[in-house]
Amino acid sequence: MSGAGELLDLSLTELSAALAARRVSSRQATEAALARIEATDARVGAFLAVTAERARARASEADERAARGARLGPLDGVPLAVKDLFLTRGAPTTAGSRILEGFVSPYDATVVERLEAAGAVLVGKLNLDEFAMGSSNENSAFKPCRNPWDLGRTPGGSSGGSAAALAARQAYGTLGTDTGGSIREPAAFCGVVGVKPTYGRVSRYGVVAFASSLDQPGPLGRTVADAAALLQVIAGRDDRDMTSSTRPVDDYGAALEQGARGLTVGVPRAWLAEGVEAGVAQRVKEALAVYERLGAKLVDVELPHTKYGIAAYYLIAPAEASSNLARYDGVRFGLRRGAPDGLKAMYAETRQAGFGAEPKRRIMLGTYALSAGYYDAYYLRAQKVRTLLRRDFERAFERCDVIAGPVTPAVAFRLGEKLQDPLAMYLEDVFTVTCNLAALPGLSVPCGLHPRERLPVGLQLIGRPFDEATLLRAARALEREQGPLPAPGGLEARG
Amino acid sequence: GVEPMTHALAEAGATPLRPDEVRPSLPPEEAVRAAPAREGTFFKVPRIIE
Numbered sequence: 001m002s003g004a005g006e007l008l009d010l011s012l013t014e015l016s017a018a019l020a021a022r023r024v025s026s027r028q029a030t031e032a033a034l035a036r037i038e039a040t041d042a043r044v045g046a047f048l049a050v051t052a053e054r055a056r057a058r059a060s061e062a063d064e065r066a067a068r069g070a071r072l073g074p075l076d077g078v079p080l081a082v083k084d085l086f087l088t089r090g091a092p093t094t095a096g097s098r099i100l101e102g103f104v105s106p107y108d109a110t111v112v113e114r115l116e117a118a119g120a121v122l123v124g125k126l127n128l129d130e131f132a133m134g135s136s137n138e139n140s141a142f143k144p145c146r147n148p149w150d151l152g153r154t155p156g157g158s159s160g161g162s163a164a165a166l167a168a169r170q171a172y173g174t175l176g177t178d179t180g181g182s183i184r185e186p187a188a189f190c191g192v193v194g195v196k197p198t199y200g201r202v203s204r205y206g207v208v209a210f211a212s213s214l215d216q217p218g219p220l221g222r223t224v225a226d227a228a229a230l231l232q233v234i235a236g237r238d239d240r241d242m243t244s245s246t247r248p249v250d251d252y253g254a255a256l257e258q259g260a261r262g263l264t265v266g267v268p269r270a271w272l273a274e275g276v277e278a279g280v281a282q283r284v285k286e287a288l289a290v291y292e293r294l295g296a297k298l299v300d301v302e303l304p305h306t307k308y309g310i311a312a313y314y315l316i317a318p319a320e321a322s323s324n325l326a327r328y329d330g331v332r333f334g335l336r337r338g339a340p341d342g343l344k345a346m347y348a349e350t351r352q353a354g355f356g357a358e359p360k361r362r363i364m365l366g367t368y369a370l371s372a373g374y375y376d377a378y379y380l381r382a383q384k385v386r387t388l389l390r391r392d393f394e395r396a397f398e399r400c401d402v403i404a405g406p407v408t409p410a411v412a413f414r415l416g417e418k419l420q421d422p423l424a425m426y427l428e429d430v431f432t433v434t435c436n437l438a439a440l441p442g443l444s445v446p447c448g449l450h451p452r453e454r455l456p457v458g459l460q461l462i463g464r465p466f467d468e469a470t471l472l473r474a475a476r477a478l479e480r481e482q483g484p485l486p487a488p489g490g491l492e493a494r495g
Numbered sequence: 496g497v498e499p500m501t502h503a504l505a506e507a508g509a510t511p512l513r514p515d516e517v518r519p520s521l522p523p524e525e526a527v528r529a530a531p532a533r534e535g536t537f538f539k540v541p542r543i544i545e
Contacts, residue, residue, distance in 0.1 A: 106525040199503040200510070213503045242510055243503070332538050336531035343541045383499030390500065439503040 004032040008169040009487065012226035015172055016074045022066060026077030029172075030059035030121050033079040037123065037170045040491050045145040046155075046165040048084045049091045050124040055079065058121045065119065074229050076119030081171040083162050084125035085132055086112050086217070087206040091122075095208045096130040096140040096158075099354025100334045109206025110241065111175060111217050111234040118233045123171055126161030130356045131325065132177055132210040134158050135185055135428040136418065139358045144415055147189060149455050149488040153412040156186030162220050163190035167488055173221050173230050177207060179214045180313050181407075181432025184444040187220055188407035188458025191446045191485045193227045193475065194220045198466045199439040200245035202231075203238030211320035212243075214313075214436040223484070224445060224476040228252040231468060250469045260477035261295030263470070266400030268303045271431060277410040279450040283457040284406050287447040290481050291404070291474075301396040301403060305388040306434045312385040313433040314426055315369050319379045322366030325359060361422060389438045397464050402474050406431050407444045407458035431460060441468045445475035446485050456485060 007029060010018065018024045034052050041047050062077030071077070087093050087105035094100045108116070115122065129139035137145040137160025145160040147153040148167040155164040159176025163186035166174055176183040178196035187194025195218045202217045209215060219230030235249045267288060272281050292298055330336035330350035338349025355363070369378040396403060408428060418425045435442035444458035459478065463471040504510060523536035532539035 103529055106521060106528055213500075239513060242512070245504060245510065330531060331540055332527075333529040334531075339532070339541050341541075343543055346541055380499055383501065384497040386500035387497050439500075 004035060007032045008036055010172070011223045012078055012172040012221055012229060013074070013223065015078055016229070019066060019077045020071060026059040026062040026066070026121060027056070029077070030055050030079050030123065033123055033171055036168070040168050040170065043146065043151055043491065044148055044164050044168050044170070045143045046127055046161040046168060046170060047081070047124045048094060048096070048127050048142055048161070051091045051122060054090050055121050055123045062119050062121060072117075072119035073233075075115065075233055078120055078172050079123050080115060080120045080173045080175075081124050081126050081162070081165055082112060082122060082175040083128050083159050083177060085128060085177050085208045086175060087208070088112055088122070088125065091125050093125065093208065094142070095132075096128045096142065097354065097356065097359070098141045098335060099328045099350070103334050105206070107206060110203040110238045112206065114234050126159070126165055126174060128161055129158035129358070131208065131321070131359050132158040132179055132182055132215075133321070133358045133362055135181065135425055136413070136415070137161065137186075138415060138419060139356060141356050146415070147412050148491055149191065149412065153414050153455070154189065156189035156412065158182040159186050159194075159220070163187050163192055163194065166190065166192045166220055166222050168491060169487070173219060173226055175217055175230070175234070176220055177210075177215055177217050178436065179211050179216075180317060180436055181429045183218045183220060184407050184432050184442060184458065184460060185428060187444040189412035189456065191456030191488070192220055192222055193224050193443065193445050194218065195227050195231060195443040195468065195471070196435060196441060197231065197235060197468055198441040199436070200243055201235050201441070201466060201468065203241040203244045205238055205240040209324040211317040212324060213320060214317060216436070224472055224479050225253070225256060227443070228256060228472050245466070247466055252469055252472055255469045255473045256476050258473050259294060260291050260474060263291070263296040263402065263474055264400040265291050265296050265298050265474070266301035266396050266403040267298055268306070268403065268405055269300050270303070271306075271405040275409055275430070276406050279452055280406055280408070280410055280457050282451060283448045284459055287459045287478055288404060290478055294477055294481060299400050301400060303392045303396060303434070305385060305392050308385050309389065309434045309437060310426060310430055312382040312437055313429065314365070315378050315382040316386070316437070318362035318366030319369045320366070321359070322363045322370065325355075325363055328354060358422070386437045389434055393438050393440060393462070401463075401470055403462040405460050407460040411450045411453050411455040411457060435462055440465060441471055443471050443475055445478055447478065448482065449485065
């Protein structure tokens with residue numbers, strides 16, 4: 001098994017090079033990934049569906065292309081997996097909800113089409129919080145997902161499976177979505193790289209919608225180069241998503257190794273002042289010191305309106321969700337209940353039976369915030385906060401190239417720890433929501449293990465609109481200096 | 496006064512509208528395939544008008 005183990009420890013970029021050199025086949029890598037999922041996923045819970053036969057067929061096709069010297073590119077033959085929020089014709093899409101249990105979409109999401117056109121081998125659909133609502137994957141209607149670093153802890157959410165599958169070496173790259181931190185937080189908790197691109201950088205066509213002005217699909221990888229390779233393939237204008245930008249896609253690999261010298265890093269000191277656990281703050285400060293040592297300049301920046309971020313987010317996101325989730329009514333797809341009792345009964349009973357507690361909570365909150373008499377006081381006002389946040393960041397970016405700080409207030413918490421009070425869970429997002437609200441790119445890159453708890457800590461980098469290249473460059477500079485995190489040990493012992 | 500951020504994309508003109516031309520899209524048979532109840536290419540629902 002050690003041969004397969006070493007194969008699974010390769011980064012996506014390393015595997016791609018090995019496939020190109022024909023030192024290994026896509027079939028081998030795919031079989032290793034499938035075997036790993038089989039051996040570990042009963043404990044991890046990262047996958048809601050495994051598409052083994054389809055994956056094997058696509059792996060064989062990739063090997064056939066490689067034999068002809070006709071490889072499609074860096075992702076050809078590489079086993080990947082995607083959050084179960086991306087529509088796929090070859091597997092059900094549940095959005096982590098009973099209301100879509102068994103639903104098979106008649107079309108693929110644009111990002112899925114792009115990955116498959118690049119030759120990627122999709123091995124399955126990944127666990128998530130229901131309709132992307134949550135920060136721990138505990139809101140999945142099917143099963144929780146566990147953190148491979150400590151199976152009693154959350155991998156984060158809502159893209160919990162996307163981060164856990166990487167940490168567990170079940171796939172070489174994954175896609176998630178980020179509306180208020182749902183890529184960056186699980187990436188931080190699981191010790192992997194997670195990128196939320198600028199709103200409009202990646203197409204949302206075929207992505208089950210949560211909050212349409214905040215949602216953004218993005219890549220997760222065990223290394224910065226892996227995340228960059230995935231972003232390169234999925235980014236870019238899609239005529240089927242009118243909110244996707246026509247701005248040309250940068251070459252994310254080109255600047256990756258430029259290092260941190262000459263970069264100015266903005267530090268919002270208020271973010272490190274209080275409310276951040278001491279071990280997390282220590283690792284974040286050490287990362288900032290690394291940047292200085294590497295030749296970057298540190299400047300203090302003020303983002304005075306970020307303290308309103310959670311309040312604004314938890315009005316706007318539920319408001320938009322209440323509209324997006326209106327389509328789950330038993331008419332065209334998914335669960336249907338109550339039809340014999342009439343149309344209204346069908347709507348009510350379908351949604352009562354199909355939605356979990358958190359979607360219901362947010363639909364009610366959002367509907368209220370948008371209702372006549374409250375729209376101006378709540379939704380409109382929160383939309384104004386977004387403008388103020390955008391201005392805070394614009395002012396800061398006059399003096400720096402990237403902004404650095406924590407991703408989360410603490411390391412991964414225990415399953416069940418924050419379920420008593422939904423608001424306690426919402427506070428996990430305090431550092432991440434501002435990116436989505438201000439429509440900026442952000443990423444999480446590992447910056448070490450917590451000194452006592454030995455769990456991953458993530459550094460958040462936030463950039464100017466469409467400047468993912470600088471974020472990736474800065475993240476890579478830190479990664480190169482620190483070296484990779486060790487693999488989480490817990491799964492091996494019970495192998 | 497502060498303007499609400501009604502468009503998350505700051506760039507004007509970054510998302511041009513396409514000409515209003517009919518393009519191939521999902522065939523009706525495909526669109527109703529996942530329906531809990533259907534009749535031909537129609538979604539079947541309980542009576543709407545009492």
